[in-house]
Amino acid sequence: RWDYMEDFLIEGRVPDYTQNLNTEILVSSYQANRLGFKNGDKVIVFFLKEDGGFLNRRFDIVGIYDSGFQEFDESFLFADIRHIQKLNKWEEDQVGGFEVFVDDFDRLNEIGTAIYEHTDSFLNTMTITQKYYSIFEWLSLFDFNIALIIVVMIIVAGINMIVALLVLILERTPMVGILKALGANNWSIRKIFMYNALYLVGVGLFWGNVIGIGLLLIQKYFGLIILNPETYYVSEAPVYIDWYYIVILNLGTFLLCALMLLIPSYVITRISPVKTIKFD
Structure with missing residues (x-):
C-alpha cells in the first residue's frame, strides 16, 4: 500500500x-x-x-x-x-508473510480470528494490536482521557448554566410574579427562561466550535505542537477531525445542558406572586 x-x-x-x-x-x-x-x-x-x-x-x-x-x-x-x-x-x-488490510478497524479482532481459523497449523497470524501491543495500550489511554475530559467539561458547563439560570430567575423575580398574576402558568414562564439559557448555550457552542476547530486545523496543517517521537511515537501532535463526532458531541452537549436546566427552572414554581409584586 x-x-x-x-x-x-x-x-x-x-x-x-x-x-x-x-x-x-x-x-x-x-x-x-x-x-x-x-x-x-x-x-x-x-x-x-x-x-x-x-x-x-x-x-x-x-x-x-x-x-x-x-x-x-x-x-x-x-x-x-x-x-x-x-x-x-x-x-x-x-x-x-502477508499483510491483510481491513476496511473497518473496529472489526480487526473478528477478522483476525477468522483468518487464524482458516490458516494451516504450521503458520501463525497476528493482528497489528498484538504485534505492537505496547503502542496500542498507550493509545488506549488517550481514549479514556478523552472520555473523562468530555464528561468533566459537560458537568462543568452544566453547573455554570444552572448557576446562570438561577441568577436570571432571581433578577427577574418581580417579572415572574407579574406574569403569574396575569394568568401565566409555571411551565410557560419556565420556557421563557429555558429559551434564554439555551440561546446562551448555543452562542457558547458556536464560538467554542470556531475556536476549537480553528486550533485543530492550524495544528493539522502547520504542526505547531512538536513532540519527541522517542517518547510519543509521533513527531507532532496528531489531529483527526471527524465531522460526525463533532456534530454528535455538540448535540449531546446541547441536550444534556437543556436537561440540567430543568432543575433550576423548577424554582419558578416556588415563587409566590403575592410576595414578589411590590407597590410603591
Whole structure:
C-alpha cells in the first residue's frame, strides 16, 4: 500500500516494483542519519548465511521516510521482494508473510480470528494490536482521557448554566410574579427562561466550535505542537477531525445542558406572586 507510505516521505519517491527487478530501496531517516546516507546514494547490503558466510547486493536509495515510530524506522527498509526470493532460493509464490488490510478497524479482532481459523497449523497470524501491543495500550489511554475530559467539561458547563439560570430567575423575580398574576402558568414562564439559557448555550457552542476547530486545523496543517517521537511515537501532535463526532458531541452537549436546566427552572414554581409584586 504505497499510498500509505507517501504520507511519510520526506525526500525522494516511493520505489517502483511493478516492472522488472530493480535495485531501488526506501530507507528511514533514522537509518540514513545513523549510517550517513542521503537520497540518491548507492549502498551495499550484506546478508548473513547459515554457514557463517555472507552475500552482498548493491541498492540505490530513491526515497527517505519518517513514520515517527522509532521501533519501526530502525528495523525496516523497503526493497523488491524478488531479491529476497532469489537469495533464499524461494519460488515466486513464496513469501515471509502477508499483510491483510481491513476496511473497518473496529472489526480487526473478528477478522483476525477468522483468518487464524482458516490458516494451516504450521503458520501463525497476528493482528497489528498484538504485534505492537505496547503502542496500542498507550493509545488506549488517550481514549479514556478523552472520555473523562468530555464528561468533566459537560458537568462543568452544566453547573455554570444552572448557576446562570438561577441568577436570571432571581433578577427577574418581580417579572415572574407579574406574569403569574396575569394568568401565566409555571411551565410557560419556565420556557421563557429555558429559551434564554439555551440561546446562551448555543452562542457558547458556536464560538467554542470556531475556536476549537480553528486550533485543530492550524495544528493539522502547520504542526505547531512538536513532540519527541522517542517518547510519543509521533513527531507532532496528531489531529483527526471527524465531522460526525463533532456534530454528535455538540448535540449531546446541547441536550444534556437543556436537561440540567430543568432543575433550576423548577424554582419558578416556588415563587409566590403575592410576595414578589411590590407597590410603591
